[in-house]
Amino acid sequence: MxxxxxxxxxxxxxxxxxxxxxxxxxxxxxxxxxxxxxxxxxxxxxxxxxxxxxxxxxxxxxxxxxxxxxxxxxxxxxxxxxxxxxxxxxxxxxxxxxxxxxxxxxxxxxxxxxxxxxxxxxxxxxxxxxxxxxxxxxxxxxxxxxxxAELAIKNLMPSEQKKLGGIVFHIEKYVEDGYIIKNIRFTDQGEEYFYTERVRALxxxxxxxxxxxxxxxxxxxxxxxxxxxxxxxxxxxxxxxxx
The missing domain is CATH 3.40.50.150 (Vaccinia Virus protein VP39)
Structure with missing residues (x-):
């Protein structure tokens, strides 16, 4: 991965x-x-x-x-x-x-x-x-x-899927240690990928x-x-x- x-x-x-x-x-x-x-x-x-x-x-x-x-x-x-x-x-x-x-x-x-x-x-x-x-x-x-940040946290969607460019992105969102976290998982050409976005909830x-x-x-x-x-x-x- x-x-x-x-x-x-x-x-x-x-x-x-x-x-x-x-x-x-x-x-x-x-x-x-x-x-x-x-x-x-x-x-x-x-x-x-x-x-x-x-x-x-x-x-x-x-x-x-x-x-x-x-x-x-x-x-x-x-x-x-x-x-x-x-x-x-x-x-x-x-x-x-x-x-x-x-x-x-x-x-x-x-x-x-x-x-x-x-x-x-x-x-x-x-x-x-x-x-x-x-x-x-x-x-x-x-x-x-x-x-x-306050409204974003209130309306946070815990999980969703998006299909773009032939790739299915599996997205998970949550709040941890003062950050809004977005985990992004997907597979492309048989290879699995995982990235995380972290933005401080300022x-x-x-x-x-x-x-x-x-x-x-x-x-x-x-x-x-x-x-x-x-x-x-x-x-x-x-x-x-x-x-």
């Missing part, structure tokens, strides 16, 4: 199976969110955006088409290798650890689609917040688009504690991609805007 090594995100995100499992993400919803967000932040054409943990560059490519200068970074070498085929003079992709400050400052730093809270060491969450602060121009804004209060320690000011909190007000009992997302 093939199982991930080291940090789960460093191995799982590098496999083609991750992209098969999540290939049906709603691109239209993502585009509408980017439009809402960039308008709300009053970003102008040619402003600079860092897409932090960009994956294969879905959001980066859309933002570039809207006239922004975009840099997409991710720890996954495989994802960045794929994204680089779309590079343009104002669209760049690089392998980068988001715990560390990037070598440039931006008008906005976006961390989207629950690309936070993976780390084994709690201090790395704080290091990431501090890195985002360092990556912002004086008037820039950081954005973290996270899940609403609440608004947890993020506020990080921000306080990093000397970051939380400006706005939204609960969905239409930027409606956050409600911990009903909102699917926890979208934080800070500087």
């Amino acid at each position: 093939q199982k991930e090594k080291d940090n789960w995100y460093a191995s799982w995100f590098n496999t083609p199976y991750y992209h098969i499992l999540y290939k049906d993400r709603n691109h239209r919803e993502a585009a509408l969110f980017m439009n809402k967000l960039t308008t709300f932040l009053n970003l102008k054409p040619n402003d600079t955006i860092l897409d932090l943990a960009c994956g294969k560059g879905r959001h980066s490519k859309y933002l570039y088409k809207q006239g922004f200068h975009v840099t997409g970074v991710d720890l996954s070498e495989e994802s960045i290798r794929y994204a680089k085929q779309y590079e343009k003079p104002n669209l760049h992709f690089k392998v980068h650890d988001m715990c560390l400050p990037y070598t440039q400052q931006f008008d906005a730093v976006f961390n989207l689609f629950t690309s936070f809270g993976y780390f084994e060491n709690e201090v790395d969450n704080l290091r990431t917040i501090k890195a985002i602060k360092a990556e912002l121009k004086p008037a820039g804004f950081g954005v973290i688009d996270f899940l609403n 609440t608004l209060e947890d993020f506020q504690a990080y921000f306080d320690e990093a000397s970051v000011e939380l400006k706005h909190v939204f609960g969905d991609y239409q930027l409606n007000k956050f409600n911990k009992n009903t909102s699917e997302r926890l979208i934080l805007i800070f500087n």
Whole structure:
């Protein structure tokens, strides 16, 4: 059986199976969110955006088409290798650890689609917040688009199956030691695979504690991609805007 090594995100995100499992993400919803967000932040054409943990560059490519200068970074070498085929003079992709400050400052730093809270060491969450602060121009804004952990736990589906790309994914979800765990098992070409996703069940209060320690000011909190007000009992997302 093939199982991930080291940090789960460093191995799982590098496999083609991750992209098969999540290939049906709603691109239209993502585009509408980017439009809402960039308008709300009053970003102008040619402003600079860092897409932090960009994956294969879905959001980066859309933002570039809207006239922004975009840099997409991710720890996954495989994802960045794929994204680089779309590079343009104002669209760049690089392998980068988001715990560390990037070598440039931006008008906005976006961390989207629950690309936070993976780390084994709690201090790395704080290091990431501090890195985002360092990556912002004086008037820039950081954005973290996270899940609403309280509602996600309440609505957790213990097990399900998904058939995608000719592969049947067996998925098990549960909460353990403050993490939302997703075990993923499947067989491809006679080989059995097992991967685990682990995301810390961070609440608004947890993020506020990080921000306080990093000397970051939380400006706005939204609960969905239409930027409606956050409600911990009903909102699917926890979208934080800070500087």
